[in-house]
Amino acid sequence: MKRAHKLGALAVTALLTAASPLAAGTAQKSFGGFVPPAGWLPPPLDPAGVQLQTKQLGPGVYALLSNRPPVDNSGFVVGERGVLVIDAHINGTMAMQIQDAVRAVTDKPILYLVNTNAHGDHTFGNYAFPAETQIIAHRKTAAAMHHFEEEKAMLLATVNGDASVFDGVELRLPDVVFEKSMIIDLGGRVVELHHFGHGNTPGDTVVYVPEVKAAWTGNLVLGAASIPWAIEGGTQAYLKTLADMAARLDIETIIPGHVLTTNGDSLSRYLKYLSEHIAEVQAAIRAGKSLDQTLESLPLKEAYLPPADSPLAAARPLMQGFHLWNVKKTYLELSAQ
Ligand SMILES: [Zn+2]
16 A cells, blocks of 8 residues: 555656646636636646556455546446446546446445535536446535536646546536435445535545445545645635534545545544634734735645655645635634624
8 A cells, every 4th residue: 555655646746847838827817706816836737648557445345536637536446246436536437437447356246436516526427327327426516517618617727727537527516415414335346425524525535334434435535745726715615514524434545536545644634634724814814904915924834735756746836726715715714704
């Protein structure tokens, strides 16, 4: 496990350096009415040439890890009855790569596909799964997926403006929705779906396999050496959601939606970051600082950045940008209260 982690980390150095050249242009774009602050960068999610590497976590439990973080990870769980896949990736080609990885392990049918959030990099591959595969998502995730064209337009910035990434993609909505949690027995192997509240998106879903204490966290926890990104909604709700998750799940391995696998420590890091962040923005508002002054006075602390000499160093500007986004979100949220 240690060795695989290291290899993944090395890959990041080379690949995260390709920060999106569209950043300046997209920085003015509105995201659901929210205009990102200067300095924010869209994460590079272009799947061209990406290989998903299969890593077994326990009997019948597999992570599918992108060899070019932060392009999406995925995974699958095999029981006696069949297979459950976690996230469908960004297009049909990647969705077929997931299915090929399943087929390399088992001939059992793919009974279920879970979308951890509504974003296209987790759902645009839905259409390429067999018709008999039941797609499951949180109710709010399923509702958000109706904004299909808007989502495509939004994701363009993450794929270097290359619309051909979405060639052939059709909207395929979930067949089953849930509200709080759902337990799926695959036959001798149980998978739990949990919604702890609003985090990165309104319908964030955690897929948990208690047998190996592994959690697929989608965008809720983005991976090793990352900070949370309150892309939709606020940091106060995000903090509450993660605190609930930490209290209720015993987690040894996190397979994040993006970046490298990690362990429960990432949750502590996220909780600490969010509570400090909210208190600091609150203090800036009480001190009468404007939004611009607050953005300027609260850069991301070194402790929350990947070390400059680490293989993840190339992700520093991306994390700094997420932080600026969070500062603006929190400032606007707290100012309105
Ligand atoms: Zn994502």
